[in-house]
Amino acid sequence: xxxxxxxxxxxxxxxxxxxxxxxxxxxxxxxxxxxxxxxxxxxxxxxxxxxxxxxxxxxxxxxxxxxxxxxxxxxxxxxxxxxxxxxxxxxxxxxxxxxxxxxxxxxxxxxxxxxxxxxxxxxxxxxxxxxxxxxxxxxxxxxxxxxxxxxxxxxxxxxxxxxxxxxxxxxxxxxxxxxxxxxxxxxxxxxxxxxxxxxxxxxxxxxxxxxxxxxxxxxxxxxxxxxxxxxxxxxxxxxxxxxxxxxxxxxxxxxxxxxxxxxxxxxxxxxxxxxxxxxxxxxxxxxxxxxxxxxxxxxxxxxxxxxxxxxxxxxxxxxxxxxxxxxxxxxxxxxxxxxxxxxxxxxxx
Numbered sequence: 001x002x003x004x005x006x007x008x009x010x011x012x013x014x015x016x017x018x019x020x021x022x023x024x025x026x027x028x029x030x031x032x033x034x035x036x037x038x039x040x041x042x043x044x045x046x047x048x049x050x051x052x053x054x055x056x057x058x059x060x061x062x063x064x065x066x067x068x069x070x071x072x073x074x075x076x077x078x079x080x081x082x083x084x085x086x087x088x089x090x091x092x093x094x095x096x097x098x099x100x101x102x103x104x105x106x107x108x109x110x111x112x113x114x115x116x117x118x119x120x121x122x123x124x125x126x127x128x129x130x131x132x133x134x135x136x137x138x139x140x141x142x143x144x145x146x147x148x149x150x151x152x153x154x155x156x157x158x159x160x161x162x163x164x165x166x167x168x169x170x171x172x173x174x175x176x177x178x179x180x181x182x183x184x185x186x187x188x189x190x191x192x193x194x195x196x197x198x199x200x201x202x203x204x205x206x207x208x209x210x211x212x213x214x215x216x217x218x219x220x221x222x223x224x225x226x227x228x229x230x231x232x233x234x235x236x237x238x239x240x241x242x243x244x245x246x247x248x249x250x251x252x253x254x255x256x257x258x259x260x261x262x263x264x265x266x267x268x269x270x271x272x273x274x275x276x277x278x279x280x281x282x283x284x285x286x287x288x289x290x291x292x293x294x295x296x297x298x299x300x301x302x303x304x305x306x307x308x309x310x311x312x313x314x315x316x317x318x319x320x321x322x323x324x325x326x327x328x329x330x331x332x333x334x335x336x337x338x339x340x341x342x343x344x345x346x347x348x349x
Contacts, residue, residue, distance in 0.1 A: 011047045028054045031151055069151045071112065072105030078142035088211055088228060096138045109152050114159040129163035136160050170333060171299045172306040180290035189282045194246045195267060201243040203304030203322050206297050210276055212266045217247060235323045309333045
């Protein structure tokens with residue numbers, strides 16, 4: 001019988017049309033199960049057997065039940081959990097999770113071992129230790145949620161050794177580099193100068209800055225209040241004169257926009273009525289044009305912190321302004337204040 005005339009059977013399907021490899025799909029205890037069978041005829045027979053077992057309340061063997069849950073399934077559930085909980089790192093999480101799904105998605109979750117996860121991470125020679133740790137964390141979260149739902153019995157990602165990260169990198173913008181960068185921005189995208197100024201005068205993380213809403217900005221009190229930050233706590237950033245001037249100009253610019261083009265975000269797209277998602281495209285172009293090497297957007301935050309330390313600001317105050325969870329993170333910058341350290345030593349006489 002031609003393929004087009006074949007009667008469709010419930011729960012029986014080809015993952016790849018025309019492959020000749022048939023699968024079955026059914027539910028037991030609210031959990032989706034998928035099994036690779038082979039021929040269409042055998043798939044129809046096995047589906048009937050599985051459905052009968054489900055109706056009669058017969059529990060399938062544990063290894064069979066869990067094999068039906070794939071990495072792709074628990075990954076998609078995790079992405080949906082992030083979306084439903086309004087997590088601000090949804091975009092980053094889903095991006096990493098989709099890369100994991102592309103590589104490991106078809107594997108049964110219960111069969112994945114810590115060694116296999118570690119080998120997959122190690123195979124990416126172009127990833128830093130920090131990047132590999134982030135992917136491990138994403139996969140671990142997916143397993144954790146599946147464990148809570150009873151879809152798996154263990155979390156193999158938790159047993160993967162955490163890689164040592166080199167967090168000593170502190171790259172800050174030198175005065176002549178800043179001049180060249182500003183020149184490139186003025187020539188290429190002058191409207192983005194405000195984003196650069198706010199980054200250099202607040203030290204906000206990229207996600208904090210480009211998710212910033214006007215409700216968090218008080219021009220009267222000259223403060224920016226961040227409710228949710230990376231370390232889980234809120235913080236208030238006082239505005240410098242430059243920061244206040246730039247935000248005031250942005251507020252006036254917003255007031256001149258037609259109502260339909262306004263939104264609540266401080267940094268708006270110049271083309272659409274939505275927030276500016278990422279400065280990467282224009283920033284990398286201007287960095288390259290200005291011949292500033294080995295510099296990322298996050299290094300603007302390093303610049304903010306480094307300049308405070310070099311001006312002799314107390315490390316505890318720097319910690320508060322930067323939103324560091326521990327003083328140890330701030331101490332990494334202490335070597336940038338030699339005059340401050342020398343004045344302390346001079347007190348010994």
